[in-house]
Structure formats: C-alpha cells, structure tokens
Amino acid sequence: xxxxxxxxxxPNSAWAMAVGGERDSTDWRGVLRPGRWLWLRAIAWGLALxxxxxxxxxxxxxxxxxxxxxxxxAVRTMxxxxxxxxxxxxxxxxxxLGERRLADELAVARMAPELAGGIAVGGVVFxxxxxxxxGFGWYGATVQVAGAPWRALTIGLGAxxxxxxxxxxxxxxxxxxxxxxxxxxxxxxxVFGLIHVVNPxxxxxxxxxxxxxxxxxxxxxxxxxxxxxxSIGAHAGWNFTQGYVFGTAVSGTDAxxxxxx
Numbered sequence: 001x002x003x004x005x006x007x008x009x010x011p012n013s014a015w016a017m018a019v020g021g022e023r024d025s026t027d028w029r030g031v032l033r034p035g036r037w038l039w040l041r042a043i044a045w046g047l048a049l050x051x052x053x054x055x056x057x058x059x060x061x062x063x064x065x066x067x068x069x070x071x072x073x074a075v076r077t078m079x080x081x082x083x084x085x086x087x088x089x090x091x092x093x094x095x096x097l098g099e100r101r102l103a104d105e106l107a108v109a110r111m112a113p114e115l116a117g118g119i120a121v122g123g124v125v126f127x128x129x130x131x132x133x134x135g136f137g138w139y140g141a142t143v144q145v146a147g148a149p150w151r152a153l154t155i156g157l158g159a160x161x162x163x164x165x166x167x168x169x170x171x172x173x174x175x176x177x178x179x180x181x182x183x184x185x186x187x188x189x190x191v192f193g194l195i196h197v198v199n200p201x202x203x204x205x206x207x208x209x210x211x212x213x214x215x216x217x218x219x220x221x222x223x224x225x226x227x228x229x230x231s232i233g234a235h236a237g238w239n240f241t242q243g244y245v246f247g248t249a250v251s252g253t254d255a256x257x258x259x260x261x
Contacts, residue, residue, distance in 0.1 A: 029100040032177070042178065046170050049094060053165060056090045057083040072151035072256060080154050084161040091165060104226065105169055111229050118221060118233020123241040125217075125234075130246050141246070147257030152244035155255050160236030167192045167215075168222040168231050181223060189215025200252030214238075 028034060031045045060083035069075035092103035133139035167188050176184030193211030196202060214235075221230040242248050243255025 031098050039178070042174050045098060046174050048098075049091060049170050050166055052094055053087045053091055053162070056087045060086070072148075072154070074148070074150055077150040077154050081157060084157060087161065087165065091169070105173065105222075105228050107227055110225070110227055114225055114227060114229035115233040118230035118235075119237035120233075121221075121230075122234035122237025122239075123245075126238045126241045127245070130248075141260040143259060144261055146244070146259045149240075149244055149257055152240055152255035152257060155243055155250050155253060156236040156238075156240035159239050159251070160232040160234075163192070164218065164222075164228050164232045164235055168219060169228050172219055172222060176223075185216065185219045185223060189219055192218075196251060201249070202252065 031041050032038070060079045064076050064079045067075065069079070088106055092106050095101065095103040130139065134141065171191060172184045172188035174184075175187050178184075189211050192215040193207040193209075196207045196210050199206065218231040218235055221234055222228060224230070239250050240255075243250040243253075244258050245260065247255075247258035247260040
C-alpha cells in the first residue's frame with residue numbers, strides 16, 4: 001500500500017463523473033496525498049475517523065441518561081437519531097478538513113431516493129428469505145399485537161448508519177482507493193462478517209453467510225452508487241424487517257415489539 005491507485009480506479013471517479021468532471025492527481029490532498037508513509041497515514045486516518053464518530057455519539061447518550069429516559073423509549077430513539085446525524089456531519093467535516101474534499105459519499109441531493117430505495121431492497125430481500133423458510137415449513141410463526149417500534153428502529157438505524165460508515169465509508173473506501181474495487185469489496189465484506197462472531201449465540205456459519213449475503217450486497221450498493229445512502233437504507237431495512245416484522249434475533253438481539261413470534 002505504498003501508493004494509492006490513479007483516481008479513476010478509486011471510488012471518487014463515480015462522484016466526479018456525476019458532477020460532470022474527472023479527478024486528477026492534484027485532487028488527492030491532505031492526509032491521503034501521495035508520498036512517504038501513505039499506507040501508515042491511511043491506516044491512522046481510518047482509525048481516527050472511527051474514534052471521532054464514536055466520540056460524537058457520547059454526549060447524546062449522556063443526555064439520555066441524565067433525563068432518565070429508559071432504553072427503547074421514544075426519547076432515547078430521538079436522541080439516538082440525532083447522534084447518528086451528528087456522526088455523519090462530523091465525518092463529512094473531518095473529510096473536508098483532513099482529505100480536503102467534499103464528502104460526496106454523503107451527498108444530500110441523492111439521500112432521499114437512495115435511502116428509500118435501499119430500505120425497500122433490504123426489507124424485500126429479507127421478506128423473500130423468510131417466505132422460503134415459511135413455505136418449506138422450516139420456520140413457524142404466530143401473529144401478535146405489535147408493540148412500540150422504538151427499539152427496532154434504534155437497532156436498524158444504528159447498524160445501518162454506524163456499520164456502513166465504518167465498513168463501507170471508511171474501510172472499503174480506503175481499500176478501494178489503495179488496491180482497487182475487487183480487493184476493497186472482498187476484504188471489507190470479510191472483515192464485516194468476521195466482526196459478527198461477537199454476536200450472542202453465533203454459530204460458525206453465521207459470519208460466513210454475513211460475508212456473502214450482507215457484506216457483498218451492501219458493498220455492491222456502495223460501489224454502484226458511489227454513496228452510502230443505499231447501503232445504509234438496505235442495512236436498516238433488513239434489520240428492521242428481521243426484528244420488528246418477523247421477530248427474529250438481529251445479531252443475537254431481540255428487537256422487541258414484533259408482529260410475529
């Protein structure tokens with residue numbers, strides 16, 4: 001990882017084409033400028049972005065504790081959504097200052113349609129998987145009166161924003177710029193799957209399936225659009241449908257209030 005590839009090999013080429021231009025070597029500035037120790041600067045920068053995002057969310061959690069809002073309540077959910085928005089804003093500011101470019105992966109102009117499309121994709125794909133299980137009798141379900149969706153929303157949005165920012169916006173993007181799309185997509189999907197071994201009640205096959213049915217799918221959405229909105233939406237839509245509609249554990253966690261048991 002001594003040098004980043006030419007700009008047309010990296011993710012920023014799609015963003016440049018979207019605004020009617022092409023990037024050249026002079027566009028790579030800041031901490032990712034070509035030169036000595038680029039590989040080390042890239043690793044340190046990626047870790048710094050992750051830590052910065054985590055620190056941004058801490059004040060919102062502290063506020064929730066101070067006001068005495070219980071976990072899974074509407075107040076906690078609103079605070080969590082505000083924390084996620086702040087994380088994205090701080091990431092965009094850090095990229096602007098550190099990499100000296102606009103964070104086109106979070107371009108607001110395409111947020112609504114790509115986020116909505118991603119949510120639909122995630123929900124429909126998971127529902128189709130459950131339809132197969134139900135159809136073959138491998139899964140049984142009874143309907144119940146659904147409770148409040150706040151916990152499920154928190155789980156869905158939290159995973160959608162935080163994990164996509166880390167695994168696609170930071171890890172996959174930097175690997176893509178360094179080694180090309182195939183390596184960036186494969187390695188980010190692999191790490192994304194392996195990190196799920198910490199889930200409660202995980203099995204050996206769980207992380208393996210996550211590499212393929214989630215890591216490659218979500219990375220592919222990022223690669224196709226050049227932005228994070230579609231992958232965030234698909235991740236959130238999948239988790240919400242999984243936990244709230246079908247009542248199955250999301251990464252080993254009960255989303256609560258679900259329609260089916």
